[in-house]
Every structure is written in structure tokens, then in C-alpha cells.
Amino acid sequence: MLTNGIETLLLLLLLVAAWIIRRSMAAYRAAAEDIRDLSARQEAIFDAATDGMITHDPQGIIESLNPAAARMYGYEREELVGQSIGILFKRPPKQEDLEAFLSDLAGNPGNGAARIQEFGGKRRDGSMFTVDVATSPVPLHDGLHFIAVLRDVTERRRVEQMKTEFVSTVSHELRTPLTSIAGSLGLLAGGAAGELPARAAALIKIAHSNSERLVRLINDILDIEKIESGKMKFDIKPVPLAPVIEQVIQANLAYAEEYGVSFRFEGADETAVALADSDRLMQVLTNLLSNAAKFSPRGEEVLITLVPGSSSHRITVADKGSGIPEEFRNRIFSKFAQADASDTREKGGTGLGLSIVQQIVNGLGGNISFESEEGRGATFHVDLPAAAVPRAPAKRARILVCQEDAAAADEIKRSLRQAGFDSDVAGSSEEVRVLAARNAYAAILLDLSLPGEEAISLIGHLRSDPRYASAPILIAASDGSGDISQALAVVDWIHKPVSISKLVEGIGEAVAPGEHPCILHIEDDPDVLRVVASAFDGHAHVHSVVDITSARVALKATHYDLIILDLALPGGSGLELLPEMRREDGSPIPVVIFSAQDDDPALARQVEAVLTKSKASLNDLVATVETLLANPRPRLRKEGR
Amino acid sequence: MKTRILYVDDEADIREVAAMSLELDPGFEVRTAASGAEALQIASEWKPELILLDVMMPGMDGPTTFFHLREGVETAAITVVFITARTQAQEVEGFKALGAKGVIAKPFDPMSLAATVRGYLRE
Numbered sequence: 077m078l079t080n081g082i083e084t085l086l087l088l089l090l091l092v093a094a095w096i097i098r099r100s101m102a103a104y105r106a107a108a109e110d111i112r113d114l115s116a117r118q119e120a121i122f123d124a125a126t127d128g129m130i131t132h133d134p135q136g137i138i139e140s141l142n143p144a145a146a147r148m149y150g151y152e153r154e155e156l157v158g159q160s161i162g163i164l165f166k167r168p169p170k171q172e173d174l175e176a177f178l179s180d181l182a183g184n185p186g187n188g189a190a191r192i193q194e195f196g197g198k199r200r201d202g203s204m205f206t207v208d209v210a211t212s213p214v215p216l217h218d219g220l221h222f223i224a225v226l227r228d229v230t231e232r233r234r235v236e237q238m239k240t241e242f243v244s245t246v247s248h249e250l251r252t253p254l255t256s257i258a259g260s261l262g263l264l265a266g267g268a269a270g271e272l273p274a275r276a277a278a279l280i281k282i283a284h285s286n287s288e289r290l291v292r293l294i295n296d297i298l299d300i301e302k303i304e305s306g307k308m309k310f311d312i313k314p315v316p317l318a319p320v321i322e323q324v325i326q327a328n329l330a331y332a333e334e335y336g337v338s339f340r341f342e343g344a345d346e347t348a349v350a351l352a353d354s355d356r357l358m359q360v361l362t363n364l365l366s367n368a369a370k371f372s373p374r375g376e377e378v379l380i381t382l383v384p385g386s387s388s389h390r391i392t393v394a395d396k397g398s399g400i401p402e403e404f405r406n407r408i409f410s411k412f413a414q415a416d417a418s419d420t421r422e423k424g425g426t427g428l429g430l431s432i433v434q435q436i437v438n439g440l441g442g443n444i445s446f447e448s449e450e451g452r453g454a455t456f457h458v459d460l461p462a463a464a465v466p467r468a469p470a471k472r473a474r475i476l477v478c479q480e481d482a483a484a485a486d487e488i489k490r491s492l493r494q495a496g497f498d499s500d501v502a503g504s505s506e507e508v509r510v511l512a513a514r515n516a517y518a519a520i521l522l523d524l525s526l527p528g529e530e531a532i533s534l535i536g537h538l539r540s541d542p543r544y545a546s547a548p549i550l551i552a553a554s555d556g557s558g559d560i561s562q563a564l565a566v567v568d569w570i571h572k573p574v575s576i577s578k579l580v581e582g583i584g585e586a587v588a589p590g591e592h593p594c595i596l597h598i599e600d601d602p603d604v605l606r607v608v609a610s611a612f613d614g615h616a617h618v619h620s621v622v623d624i625t626s627a628r629v630a631l632k633a634t635h636y637d638l639i640i641l642d643l644a645l646p647g648g649s650g651l652e653l654l655p656e657m658r659r660e661d662g663s664p665i666p667v668v669i670f671s672a673q674d675d676d677p678a679l680a681r682q683v684e685a686v687l688t689k690s691k692a693s694l695n696d697l698v699a700t701v702e703t704l705l706a707n708p709r710p711r712l713r714k715e716g717r
Numbered sequence: 718m719k720t721r722i723l724y725v726d727d728e729a730d731i732r733e734v735a736a737m738s739l740e741l742d743p744g745f746e747v748r749t750a751a752s753g754a755e756a757l758q759i760a761s762e763w764k765p766e767l768i769l770l771d772v773m774m775p776g777m778d779g780p781t782t783f784f785h786l787r788e789g790v791e792t793a794a795i796t797v798v799f800i801t802a803r804t805q806a807q808e809v810e811g812f813k814a815l816g817a818k819g820v821i822a823k824p825f826d827p828m829s830l831a832a833t834v835r836g837y838l839r840e
Contacts, residue, residue: 248773251802252728255824259734266828268741291824 128226131214134182136161136174139221148207148228150200161224166196166204182213182220194229205230243301250294258287289426296428300411303435310353310439314463317382317389318344320354324361325380331366336374339365341382348384350460352440357460360436363429364393364456371397371454388442389462394455400448408446409434473518475499478508478534480523488521505534512538519548550664593637595619598627598653600645608640624653631656640668719746722834723765725756725782726800727774734827735769742831753777757785760792767838769821772801783815798837800825 122129128145132138138156146153149164162168169177181191197207210225261284263269265277272280302308325339332339350357368378372395383390400408412427437444441461448454475497479485485501492499500515502508512520520538522531531551538544593616599605605620619634621627624645630636631653639657643650650669657665722745724735732749739747748763750756754777760768768786772779779799786792799812799820809820818837821830 247802251823252731256728256730256734258824259731259738259827262827263734263737268737268827 128228130156130161130224130226132161132222132224134175134178134220134222136171136178145226148199148226149197155200164197166198178211178213178222181211181222182215197226197228206233239305240307243298247294247298251291254287254291254294258284258291261287293426293428296426296432299432300428300435303432303439308356308436308439310356312351312353312440314349315352315354315357316346317348317350317391317460318346320357321361321380321382321391324358324365328362328365328369332369332378335369335372337369337372338377339369339380340377341380343382343384345382345384348382348389349463350389350442351463352442352460356436356440360433360458361391361393363433364458367429368393368395368397368454368456371395373397385459385462387462388459391458391460392455393458394453396453399450399452400446400454401450405448409444473497474515475519475521476502476508476511476515476517477521478502478505478523479521480504484523505531508534509537512541512544516543517547519550520544522549522551593617594635595638595640596621596627596630596634596636597640598622598624598645598650599640599642601642604642624650627653628656635659636665638666638668643669720744720767720838721763721765722747723750723756723759723763723768724748725750725753725768725774725779726771727751728771731771735825735830738825738827738830739834740831741828742835745831745834753779753782753785756782757789757792760786760795761789764791765795767796767798767818767834769798769800769834770817771823772799780812780815783817787816796837798834 122142125142126144128142128148130138130141130145138159138161141153141156143153146156149156160171162171162174191212192208192210195207195209197205199205206229208227208229212223214221214223261280264272264280265284299308321341322344325341329339365378365380372378376396379392379394381392381394383392409430411431434444437458437460443459444456445459446454446456473496475492477485477488477492477499479488479501480503482503485503489499489501497518500511500517502511508520508522511517522534535549535551538547538549595616595618597605597608597618597620599608599620600622602622605622609618609620616638619630619636621630627650641650641653641657654667657667659665722739724732724739724747726732726735726749729751732751736747736749739745748759748765750759753774756768756770759765770779770782774782777785779801783797783799786795786797796818797816799817800823801808801812801820802823812820818840821833825833
């Protein structure tokens with residue numbers, strides 16, 4: 077019983093195994109057939125291709141080749157297998173050069189496109205021909221191989237050469253008789269052969285102008301041919317546009333006069349410099365201007381405008397002629413297209429002008445466009461890429477540093493020099509006055525450890541010097557331990573009581589028209605606030621606050637260009653706010669400080685005391701100088717006062 | 718003392734037009750040559766102040782003639798201006814780099830040819 081069961085089981089297993097084997101064998105056969113088909117297909121391509129194909133190894137030894145390659149070089153296939161590809165070259169490369177080229181190719185396969193090069197090929201019989209070779213690396217499981225696809229381009233090169241010669245021959249052959257024709261007629265028309273009878277003169281004039289037209293036509297045709305075959309080379313350099321435009325206008329004045337048309341140029345801007353070929357640009361502008369003159373009614377003017385831009389500059393030529401008809405709009409830049417056939421004879425053009433203009437402008441990396449309404453004239457725009465204008469290098473700024481402590485002074489000098497500033501050191505307020513008078517400084521750094529009232533009157537003195545009326549004046553404090561405080565930019569330090577109206581008048585006059593600085597006025601006397609606010613009305617936006625708290629809120633909420641601060645405020649001293657008078661980037665907001673006269677000696681001490689609490693580094697100080705020099709600020713005192 | 722100008726071109730008609738055109742200036746004495754070889758001969762004997770030299774000529778072309786002029790002791794210092802069909806900036810630079818004073822385009826304006834030559838003589 078048991079054995080029967082086992083036998084059945086075994087039989088079953090056998091049947092399943094057989095079935096599995098049959099299936100996998102069928103799959104294997106199918107796969108093998110697919111591979112054979114693929115292989116046969118590729119072999120068919122290889123054999124039937126008209127381009128030569130050669131496979132070789134990294135040393136250049138030929139592994140296989142197709143019949144086309146064999147035919148191209150005049151060999152039997154078997155003769156080349158195992159040979160070096162070098163024997164196929166007119167000038168066989170050195171082995172190391174060949175291997176280097178191939179390994180470089182293998183390393184940089186390029187984005188799918190093979191590298192194509194032109195070589196001189198040598199046939200079995202020694203004859204030479206020109207061949208284009210495209211080589212690609214083929215990594216297979218048995219190593220790296222290369223396939224070279226070859227095309228005999230002898231015929232193509234010969235035709236191109238013939239064409240180039242033809243064009244330059246035609247150019248010479250056409251121009252030679254034309255030189256004689258135009259030359260003779262020119263001499264006759266110019267009176268070189270004496271005065272001509274009226275009828276003869278008229279006929280000569282016709283012949284002469286048409287011979288000139290022929291010359292233009294030949295030039296245009298040759299230009300088009302050069303551009304289209306890619307042989308026109310542009311000599312691209314930065315070209316200032318305004319002088320070029322003026323030159324072209326000059327050159328075409330006589331032509332325009334014949335049509336009773338005048339030219340007007342607007343927008344001469346010497347900063348408009350474009351990257352272009354000046355000769356070709358003049359050719360473009362001449363064409364546009366002469367077209368505009370030709371199609372303008374008598375007595376009208378042609379307007380040329382130059383509008384500089386940031387990345388490109390635009391030249392516009394506008395005429396008030398009959399405009400460009402709707403149907404013609406999309407043909408305008410095509411060859412030999414003129415609005416209607418009759419125009420050709422009437423207007424004396426070649427029909428190629430705009431086509432050349434468009435090709436040249438595009439070749440210069442620019443763009444040409446136009447607007448026109450029938451009966452209302454036409455406007456052409458030429459956009460050219462702007463050249464980056466090199467900025468003139470800034471002169472080294474000179475800073476006056478007032479610092480009693482020699483060591484500190486040296487450190488400041490060194491930091492300033494690293495930032496590109498030259499500096500002079502004054503050890504006392506007297507020296508500051510002397511040096512400031514003798515030299516011109518871009519900014520002044522005052523250390524508040526100067527004896528009391530001197531700092532304040534020094535600032536007043538400096539501000540009344542027209543050279544320093546708006547120079548950045550920074551006050552900083554060093555606490556003797558070598559540390560330095562953050563600098564405060566003081567616009568002015570004014571003693572009270574001063575004739576408010578006089579002061580306000582001075583401030584009001586001095587704020588530059590057009591600039592609308594935002595001013596924070598911190599003052600507890602409402603009359604003063606009112607007077608100052610109305611004095612600035614229209615010149616600046618004044619925000620008035622009466623105490624420290626609201627001042628703090630205001631400072632946090634808004635960006636101010638200037639602060640007017642009365643030091644004597646209720647509930648504290650305006651001094652407390654000094655460290656907070658900074659912009660987001662840390663640079664100080666310029667301050668006009670009001671203080672009562674009799675507090676003076678102690679005041680500077682007080683200011684100093686406040687400042688030293690806000691520590692800063694020399695780098696900060698230098699950075700502050702840099703920022704203030706880079707950003708011009710509103711002036712407060714009129715010069716000479 | 719008239720200024721001596723030599724015009725070199727293989728085309729007879731052009732030589733005639735050019736001569737007539739140059740002679741509009743009463744201060745010029747004009748001779749012509751039909752080939753580079755003839756030009757070298759006339760130049761070494763007659764010693765013109767300026768030579769107008771066509772570029773494309775059969776046999777000895779303009780640049781070759783120029784090269785030989787530079788070699789000759791009597792002719793090395795003569796000012797030479799090339800005449801050629803249409804001039805692009807690079808081509809002009811090329812001729813000037815050879816040592817030519819300038820380039821005149823063909824066809825030239827016969828009424829202003831003499832003035833143009835005066836300009837080159839003045840430089």
C-alpha cells in the first residue's frame with residue numbers, strides 16, 4: 077500500500093519536473109532566438125550601411141569593420157582586421173597620442189553625441205581623400221571597445237571650396253567692370269570732362285545713379301551670402317553708441333536732403349556703451365536711416381532716440397511716412413521684399429537691406445523689432461547688449477582720528493588701513509583744528525575723552541567749515557582700558573538757547589530738495605516741536621515724540637534718516653537713547669544733539685559715560701566709517717554759516 | 718614740384734579712370750602700371766611719393782608686389798595704399814599690419830580719390 081503511494085508521488089514529481097524543464101527550455105530557446113534576431117538585425121545594419129564602421133580596441137587595433145569601410149579604403153575586410161587604424165590616416169598619429177585621445181574620449185563620453193573630426197584618409201593604393209570620423213566608446217562585458225563611423229566628405233568639401241571661390245571670383249569679376257563704369261560716369265557727372273549739354277547731363281545722371289545702385293546690390297548680395305554661410309566675422313568690442321549715431325547721421329545728411337527730410341537725435345548719453353561691431357552697426361543704422369528718409373514725406377523729420385538700459389540699450393528710428401501695410405508686416409525682413417513691386421523702381425532700394433539688418437543685429441546678439449500703422453509711419457527698434465562699464469576706482473579716503481592715547485591711535489590707524497583708508501592722528505582738539513584746516517578729510521573720528529567742552533565746540537567748528545558740513549563725524553569713547561565704544565554719528569551739537577527760528581530756518585534750507593528724509597524729533601517742549609515740524613513741512617517727514625519711552629517705541633518701529641535729540645528730557649536723559657540710535661545693520665543714525673549751554677563740561681563726560689557702556693570692536697568702528705562714507709546723508713548747515 | 722603718384726591695376730579701363738580722377742588735382746603727376754612687375758620697375762626709377770596698389774592681380778598680386786617694394790632700397794620708403802573690393806575691419810587691419818598706409822575700397826568715388834590720396838600723404 078505504502079509503496080504504491082510513494083510510486084505515485086514520485087511519478088507526480090517526475091511529471092512536474094519534466095514540465096518545469098520543458099517550460100524553462102522553451103523560454104531559453106525563445107531568448108536565444110531573440111538574441112539571434114537582434115544580432116542578425118544589427119549585422120544587417122552593419123553590413124548594409126553606406127557609412128563606414130570600424131570597431132577597434134583602446135590601442136587602435138581593428139577588431140571588425142563593415143563592407144562600406146573596406147570599400148572606402150580599398151581593402152578586403154580580412155586585410156584590415158588586426159591592423160592599427162593608423163594605416164588609414166594620411167598622417168598616421170603617434171601611438172601615444174592615439175591612446176591618449178581614446179582614453180580621454182572614454183573618460184568624457186559627452187552627452188551622447190560622438191566626437192566628430194575631419195581627417196585626411198589614405199587608401200590602400202596611396203590615394204588621399206577627406207573623411208569625417210565620429211568615434212564613440214563602447215564598454216562591453218569583455219572590456220572597452222570603440223566604434224568609429226566614417227563618412228567620405230571629399231565631394232562636400234570640394235563643393236564648398238568651389239562655392240567660396242565662386243563667390244569671391246564673382247565679387248571680383250562683377251566689381252571690376254563696375255569700377256570702370258561707375259568711375260567714368262562719376263567723372264562725367266562731376267564735371268571732370270567739362271560742362272555737359274543739359275540732355276547729356278540728365279542721361280549721365282541716370283546712368284551714374286543706377287551704376288551706384290548696382291554696386292549697392294552686389295555688396296548686399298555678397299553680405300547676405302557671407303552672413304548666411306556663417307562667414308561674416310564680427311569684431312565685437314565695447315562701442316559708445318551716441319558718437320556712432322551722430323556719425324551715421326552726418327554721413328546721411330546729404331542723402332536725406334535730397335528727400336527734403338531732416339534728422340533729430342535725442343538721448344545722447346555717454347554711458348550707453350554696447351558690445352557690437354562698430355562697422356556693421358553703422359551699416360545697420362545707415363540702412364534704417366536711409367529707409368526712414370526715403371519713405372518720409374518732404375519736410376518731415378526722422379527721429380532717432382537712444383534709450384540706455386541695464387542689460388541692453390535701445391536705438392529707435394521713427395519716421396512719419398506711409399507706414400507698413402498689414403499684409404507686408406511678416407515679410408518685412410525677408411529677402412527682396414518691398415511693400416509693392418512698383419516701389420522697387422521708385423525708391424531705388426535693393427530689397428535686401430532689412431534682411432541684412434536683421435541678420436547683423438541678430439549676429440551681434442541683439443534684437444530688431446518695429447511698430448507701424450498704415451498712414452502713420454514706422455518705428456524700428458534695435459536692442460543691443462550693454463557692455464559692462466568699468467567703474468573708475470575710488471580715491472583712497474583720508475580719515476582724521478583724534479585720539480590722545482598713542483597706542484590706541486596706532487591700532488585705529490592699522491584697522492583703517494586694512495579697510496583701505498589712509499589716516500592722520502591728532503592728539504588734541506587744537507591739532508584737530510589745524511589738521512582739518514590743512515587737509516581735506518572724508519570723515520573725522522573724535523574720541524570723547526577730550527577735555528569737556530572742547531568736543532562739543534570742536535564739532536560746531538568743524539560743521540561750520542564748508543568742507544566738513546556734511547562729512548561723517550563720529551564720536552566714540554575709550555574707557556582707558558583699551559576698549560572702544562560704538563561710534564555715534566553726530567550731525568551737529570548745538571547749544572541752547574539758540575534762536576529757534578534761526579536754527580530751524582538753517583535746517584529747513586539745508587535739507588536737499590527732492591530728498592525726503594524721515595526725522596525723529598525727541599523734545600519735551602511742544603512749541604519747539606511744532607516750530608521744527610512746520611519748518612520741515614514739505615522737505616522732510618517729521619515724527620515728534622516728547623519722552624524717552626515713546627522715542628524708544630518709535631526707534632524700534634521705524635527707520636529714521638536723522639534724529640534730533642534734546643538731551644534734557646523728563647524722566648531721564650536723552651543720553652540713554654544714544655546707544656539705541658542704530659539702524660538694523662548696526663550703523664548709527666545721524667544725530668543732532670541739543671544741549672543747554674551751562675551743562676557743557678559735564679555733558680561730554682555724560683555722553684562718554686553712556687557710550688562706553690556699549691562696547692564695540694575696532695572692526696565695527698571701521699565698518700561704521702565705511703558705511704557712512706558710502707551713504708550720503710542730509711546736510712544740516714548751509715555752507716559758509 | 719608735382720607730387721608723383723603711381724596707380725597699379727591689371728585693368729586698362731580702371732587705370733584710365735583712376736588717372737583722370739587723380740589728375741583732377743593739379744598738384745599730382747600720375748603714372749600707371751599694368752602689373753606688379755611693371756610697378757616695381759617704374760617705382761625704382763621714377764620714385765613716386767605714393768603707390769596705389771590693386772590687391773587682386775594675376776601673376777604678382779598686390780601683397781607680393783608690396784613685399785618686393787619693401788625689399789628694394791629705393792622703394793622701401795614709398796607710402797603704399799591698397800585698393801580692394803569691400804573692406805572689413807579685420808582685412809584692413811591685416812593690410813595695415815603688413816605696413817600699408819591704408820586701404821581704399823573698390824569701386825572708389827572718382828571725384829574724391831585725389832582728396833583721399835592727399836589725406837594719406839599728409840599723415
